[in-house]
Amino acid sequence: MDSGKSRLTAVTVLVAAVALLLGCCAGIMVGGVGGYLIGQRAARQVPAARFQRPTPAPFVPNPRATPRALQPTPRAPQTPEGAPTQSATGVGIQEVVAGSPAESAGLRPGDVITQLDDIRLDTNHKLSDLVAQHKPGDQVKLTLLRASQSQTITVTLGERVDNSGAAYLGVRYLDATVGPQATP
16 A cells, blocks of 8 residues: 555656646747737837838048048148138137136237147147146246247136136137147
């Protein structure tokens, strides 16, 4: 009788394991079919226009990858009257912000800043980067061209309104190699 009872227990365990396995397989199948049908129904409700490819953006070549002969030639800064300045290096002042340190020091539109603290402005030394290395209240020496004459002016930098603790000169300028710049 013991062997009959243990055989019955083994068969019961085996049947339960097979039923559990079949139940899992049936659940997976029902879930897959249900998900497929729900997805199909949802796809019919969405307009086809939402799935169209967007129009590609116009091609803009990378200037670093452009052959040297096809790169644009750097422009010299322009004075407000439109006449080119004497120097192709430096920055041409387009506007002096009213009440700024630049106005207090006597900078004018048409001036070309060529150096800041004996550092020549070029592609590796940008005016905004050099001003950013200073603190408000620092005095800097600007070398500039005005009416074909080289002058040196000392400016006490102010503080930017939008960035507390950052130095501010107060000019809008045109870089000889880049184009219009923000106010440093």
